[in-house]
Amino acid sequence: MNVYILENAFFSLMMSSIEVFPKECLGLLVGTKGREKFVINQAVVFQTAERTTNEVFYPRDKVYKEMERFLKEYMPYLSTLGDFHSHPYRKLERDGYKPSDGDIELMEYGNIYIIVQIHKKRKRMIWNYNPSEKTISGTIGDNFIKISAWTRSRDNGEKSEQANIICRPAVGLLGIPEWLSS
């Protein structure tokens, strides 16, 4: 399974996770779905989510329904594909990009789920794809961010399966150095 994250969605995933850090953010993924691929055009943050550092409560069904109605009326070529949420940490957690048991339980078949791991950076890093982890990661401002994508398959004992991420706007991204921007 391949997941293409387009520019708008990539920046929303990053900025919404940074904005509420160290709390968790959560939202909907909107785009198109093919046989072996998802294309994510937009990541739409849930404004009314109640965030704590451990859990997020939000009116999921209501927002889903409103989004479906909006898309049907104005953008019938797009649909809701799944959810995203962030995993904020104080420092590097090796498996922090993976879904928790609770996350997996909430995954629906045929949907895609994105996890944005975030913690304060130790040093500046260029954005890149890590093929062994199937993640994209890099730094922005004071933050280190790592993004992963997941599905759940009936054929796999109901476990989660990780998808490949293709995110052209992320690869090679590095902020303009201060000496050049001033």
Ligand SMILES: [Zn+2]
């Ligand atoms: Zn989670």
